[in-house]
Amino acid sequence: MMLRNFAREIRFLSKDRGALFWLALSFILSVIAVSFGVTEVREQRETIANLIEEDAADRANALEGQEDWGSAAYYAFHFTYAPPSDFAFAAMGQRDSTPWKHRVRMLALEAQIHEADTRNADFGLVGRFDFAFLAASVVPLLLILLLYDLRASERSASRHDFLVATAGSSLSLWFPRALVRVAGLALLLLVPLWVASLIAGASGMVTLQATGIVVGALAVWWLIVELVSRIKASPSVLLTSLIGLWLALAIVVPALSKAVIETNNPIPDGGEILLLQRETVNDAWDLPKEATMKPFIETHPEWREYAEIEEGFEWKWYYAFQQVGDQKAAPLVEQYREARLRRDRQAGIAALLSPTSFVERAFEKLAGTDAVSMIAYEDEVRDFHAELRAFHYPLMFPEKDYDSGLLAELPLYKPES
């Protein structure tokens, strides 16, 4: 019985040019969004592959002919990166506003990390047109256009009562009629996503979760449209109200909560960290050497017996003050890190007020492009840098003889994910 209702409404839909137009548009938009994402991920992967290749060659070049550990450390750059996940094509998320690659060397690290902050272009209010944006912001609008006048248009054609009288009950009419549209929309959106997931090699579990998110979001918006269109108003009044609601839920609430969260959780500028660290490092040149070595030994007591620095330049003093630069910046860095995490947590709560924010965040999480993932990458860079120091200090402080053969054991950056 229900199946027959659906079959009938599918035939009905196939003659409804307006609805077919919106459905076709959904499919086209989904294909575009997904291809943008796949292309972007491919480009990022290529960039990474090229940089990995160059990285080895550059370092070999830089290390060639070096005669002491200090210069070897000074000239050797190491490429670090967060590779896009297999599902990143669907949601570029924070990758667009947060660096996902850094070339670092043994110098003070935080300046190297935060240098990029000042260079990264912002995508502005709208963000990138990826699948997450489509599903979160555009799809509700398409759903509204597909559903808002199901009843109202029949009412204004004075066909409503006739239809209902013929159907006997609303359930065998409006429900299948709406469901066919919602299911069509879901399918036309999801097929490109599924194909891209297959091509990108995303895990079935992740794709399934993404499907669940899209279906859930459609269900929520359907409920909203359903509740509003019970009002016996003209189609244009309904459309205006629904678009107003969409503006509120998809644009105003996210923007407002973002503004409130950002004001309540001020974040030190990445540039401040950069400046503080540069100043610390620059000042160190003019300070007495103990001023550097004392705080260094406090954190690295194992090198106490080698901490005596003679007049003039010594590499271990140089690297000690780089390290102290990081130590000085540490509280600010921690503040920066914590504030971003706090903002993210609060944004997670605020997302409960807006299906749009909720979908976007859920996709970013699945794609590993959320704030937490980006901060995790920064932490990986810190860990790697610590490994570099752990490699060099035992050679540098006891002033071991330079042996280029040992350089083969230099730590290599390996992304965790």
Added chain:
Amino acid sequence: MTSPLEARSLSLVREGNTVLDDVSFTVAQGEIFALLGGNGAGKSSTLLTFLGFLEPSGGDILVNGTSVGSDVALARSAIAYLPEAAALYGHMTAYENLDYFLDLADKLASQAEIDAALERVALLVEARSRRLQSYSKGMRQKTAIALALLRETPILLLDEPTSGLDPIAIDEFHDLVKALAEGGQTILMVTHDVYGACQVADRVGLLRRGKLVGSFAAENNKRINTEAVHAAFAEREAV
């Protein structure tokens, strides 16, 4: 035996206005009852009350002896309703419209049955595969009548069924309605067409500003109680 249609002291208020006031009548099985009245007399409202779209503010309305309010779906399933404005889909052909609405009514009909029904209402064969938006008012009305026929429900509610039909089509329609009644269907039709109503109906009711002011048997389909009819329309201007 219970009557297929019965209004019991029916009163109806729409947006604060009394539209029906203490209206009582029954329509027996196989009977054609025509409700006559001027514009705004409450004819269409009466039909909508039988279909459960309007709730009586007093009295009761019964279909096959069951109060409509207690089981709307049951009442609707017994009724084929021809609305005032033929409300089929303009972007679909006659065949597509019939296919859609018959399916909606959970009624199976073969292509032969559909063609036979369209034949009975005299809808041209060439027109049947054309979209209704290219139809004349009368052609649309004929398609809607064909749908009502195909439903084969025990009861027919017809709201101005002959509006838009030419005189020959009206005659044919009246013959059709009589044949249906002879076949056992119960028919309640509302109209302004005094002469038509008296020709086709077994009984005529006169509705004036929401009140049933009289009803008489249209004997031999000839004699018309002109005085009563004129009285029924008399207050038209005041509405």
